[in-house]
Amino acid sequence: xxFEPVIGLEVHAQLATNSKIFCGCSTQFGxxxxxxxxxxxxxxxxxxxxxxxxxxxxxxxxxxxxxxxxREKSILARKNYFYPDLPKGYQISQYEExxxxxxxxxxQLENGEMKRIRLTRIHIEEDAGKSIHDEAFVGKxxxxxxxxxxxxxxIEIVSEPDMHSPQEAYQYLTKIRQMVRWLGICDxxxxxxxxxxxxxxxxxxxxxxxxxxxxxxxxxxxxxxxxKALAYEIERQNEVLQSGGEIVQQTLLWxxxxxxxxxxxxxxxxxxxxxxxxxxLLPVIVEKEWKQSIADSLPxxxxxxxxRWLSNYDIPVYDVDLLNSDKGxxxxxxxxxGVVNDSKTxxxxxxxxxxxxxxxxxxxxxxxxATPDDLAKIIQLVEKxxxxxxxxxxxxxxxxxxxxxPKKAVEKLGLAQVSDSGALDQYIEDVIQNHSDExxxxxxxxxxxxxxxxxxxxxxxxxxxxxGMVNQLLRKRLEELKS
Amino acid sequence: xxxxxxQDVEKIAQLAKLKITESEKESxxxxxxxxxxxxxxxxxxxxxxxxxxxxxxxxxQVLRPDETKPSLPREDALKNAPSQANGFFRVPKxxxxxxxxx
Numbered sequence: 018x019x020f021e022p023v024i025g026l027e028v029h030a031q032l033a034t035n036s037k038i039f040c041g042c043s044t045q046f047g048x049x050x051x052x053x054x055x056x057x058x059x060x061x062x063x064x065x066x067x068x069x070x071x072x073x074x075x076x077x078x079x080x081x082x083x084x085x086x087x088r089e090k091s092i093l094a095r096k097n098y099f100y101p102d103l104p105k106g107y108q109i110s111q112y113e114e115x116x117x118x119x120x121x122x123x124x125q126l127e128n129g130e131m132k133r134i135r136l137t138r139i140h141i142e143e144d145a146g147k148s149i150h151d152e153a154f155v156g157k158x159x160x161x162x163x164x165x166x167x168x169x170x171x172i173e174i175v176s177e178p179d180m181h182s183p184q185e186a187y188q189y190l191t192k193i194r195q196m197v198r199w200l201g202i203c204d205x206x207x208x209x210x211x212x213x214x215x216x217x218x219x220x221x222x223x224x225x226x227x228x229x230x231x232x233x234x235x236x237x238x239x240x241x242x243x244x245k246a247l248a249y250e251i252e253r254q255n256e257v258l259q260s261g262g263e264i265v266q267q268t269l270l271w272x273x274x275x276x277x278x279x280x281x282x283x284x285x286x287x288x289x290x291x292x293x294x295x296x297x298l299l300p301v302i303v304e305k306e307w308k309q310s311i312a313d314s315l316p317x318x319x320x321x322x323x324x325r326w327l328s329n330y331d332i333p334v335y336d337v338d339l340l341n342s343d344k345g346x347x348x349x350x351x352x353x354x355g356v357v358n359d360s361k362t363x364x365x366x367x368x369x370x371x372x373x374x375x376x377x378x379x380x381x382x383x384x385x386x387a388t389p390d391d392l393a394k395i396i397q398l399v400e401k402x403x404x405x406x407x408x409x410x411x412x413x414x415x416x417x418x419x420x421x422x423p424k425k426a427v428e429k430l431g432l433a434q435v436s437d438s439g440a441l442d443q444y445i446e447d448v449i450q451n452h453s454d455e456x457x458x459x460x461x462x463x464x465x466x467x468x469x470x471x472x473x474x475x476x477x478x479x480x481x482x483x484x485g486m487v488n489q490l491l492r493k494r495l496e497e498l499k500s
Numbered sequence: 501x502x503x504x505x506x507q508d509v510e511k512i513a514q515l516a517k518l519k520i521t522e523s524e525k526e527s528x529x530x531x532x533x534x535x536x537x538x539x540x541x542x543x544x545x546x547x548x549x550x551x552x553x554x555x556x557x558x559x560x561q562v563l564r565p566d567e568t569k570p571s572l573p574r575e576d577a578l579k580n581a582p583s584q585a586n587g588f589f590r591v592p593k594x595x596x597x598x599x600x601x602x
Contacts, residue, residue: 035566036568040569041564041567041568042568049587050587051577051587051588052577054571055569055572055577061580067563067564068561068562068564069563070563070564097515100594150594156585157593158593159590160590160593161585161588161590162588162589162590162591163588163589164577164589289511294552294555296556298555299554299557299562300555301561302560
């Protein structure tokens with residue numbers, strides 16, 4: 018029998034706020050252990066949590082961007098369990114009435130088709146602390162706990178089981194990361210844990226619509242890890258089912274190094290979190306006016322921009338998706354498109370010179386000193402044959418480093434293209450004098466030598482000669498020699 | 501009158517990570533039964549048209565601006581811990597598989 022995988026993802030995104038969700042402690046990553054705590058996040062008795070307004074705003078931003086309904090009144094609930102990195106003995110989360118519900122995102126499949134993935138909900142919650150077991154300085158019979166991360170705001174984005182392959186899950190995750198980064202609510206860094214992903218996965222006979230027994234996969238720390246872990250688990254479940262066995266509902270921990278998953282030693286009974294509304298916190302109210310002002314503040318979303326670019330500019334889909342993958346890059350390109358004649362040429366410049374520059378310099382696009390207007394000027398200089406394409410590259414780098422006007426950079430580098438026929442004739446005469454053998458060959462009909470002679474003239478001019486004019490003048494001069 | 505079974509008491513104790521003796525079990529069982537029966541009085545009221553009370557406070561929501569405030573000095577944060585090491589809270593070894601969080 019052939020089985021179809023059914024996959025749903027739960028993505029946790031750490032919100033990029035300055036302070037924690039219920040207290041004023043900093044959320045800065047990498048601080049010394051237990052230096053960012055206070056009575057609230059330490060869970061000391063008698064304290065009152067107060068919700069950070071940015072957390073609500075960011076959750077609503079995401080909700081609106083993925084077409085969720087926003088609940089005007091949502092409830093913060095306690096999820097009760099014991100673990101040493103959770104000092105209160107409960108995590109404040111949302112259960113029955115989450116802030117966002119019923120959303121959707123569109124992902125692109127390998128064949129180019131779009132597929133809609135439904136979102137069940139997005140809710141607000143707090144992160145737990147960190148426990149350390151494996152470091153050398155931890156004794157054999159102890160674990161160490163750092164509470165700094167406790168109370169860092171998260172949103173949990175829960176999808177419907179709408180994905181049917183590891184590739185679809187990968188695309189979905191990429192989409193979620195693009196969205197949170199685009200909206201500026203999370204840095205999307207999976208390796209550092211600011212984006213985390215758990216997967217629910219089951220198999221069902223192809224052609225049926227029910228759901229089989231599912232397992233939950235955790236501890237996948239990279240995008241490729243998610244893809245690999247899912248492929249592994251699909252294969253494992255398939256083997257069990259093909260041999261007539263039954264899937265046991267359980268949680269599996271992915272081991273990235275060994276590329277295998279281990280079952281968590283789960284207790285007999287299901288977890289009983291005893292959710293109930295947190296009596297210390299009032300319902301979260303998002304009134305229409307607030308929701309509207311958040312909606313008004315949303316940037317143009319990536320899907321909308323993609324469609325606009327594809328209909329307004331003559332650029333291949335591949336280029337559009339690459340340039341649209343990051344908001345900074347996309348905004349830069351969009352401004353550039355607004356001021357150039359030829360969008361494909363502009364796209365090539367960004368994908369080539371601009372990306373190479375920011376990657377080499379390890380900087381963000383907004384730290385590049387060549388603005389879209391500067392780049393448009395450089396492109397124009399090349400179009401008008403005032404500088405060569407290769408000089409254009411040098412000019413761009415000069416401007417990107419030092420932020421001077423492109424024309425000044427051309428002067429500074431002495432790259433103004435020589436289009437003066439008198440000067441060019443001089444180069445041509447020199448080359449003809451110095452390469453009489455090659456000239457002979459050309460005259461005897463070996464047309465290929467022309468390229469060599471052309472190259473010599475360009476070299477003599479240190480790349481500044483206008484190639485089109487050199488081509489014309491050299492050809493003319495050689496024809497004269499023939500007769 | 502609500503019925504609380506021995507199994508109910510055992511489950512509650514286990515969720516609260518409490519060890520209780522046989523004699524305590526019976527005492528808790530009867531106490532819990534009394535408490536639940538007392539609260540059951542509320543069932544006499546028709547609450548079909550009443551919204552759940554999520555908070556007894558009548559005020560509007562209170563939010564704080566996203567501003568950081570100084571945290572506690574680490575010595576103070578760790579002061580009440582039964583055990584500490586290298587600036588961390590020190591706890592009996594956690595077997596990571598026991599984690600209940602999802």
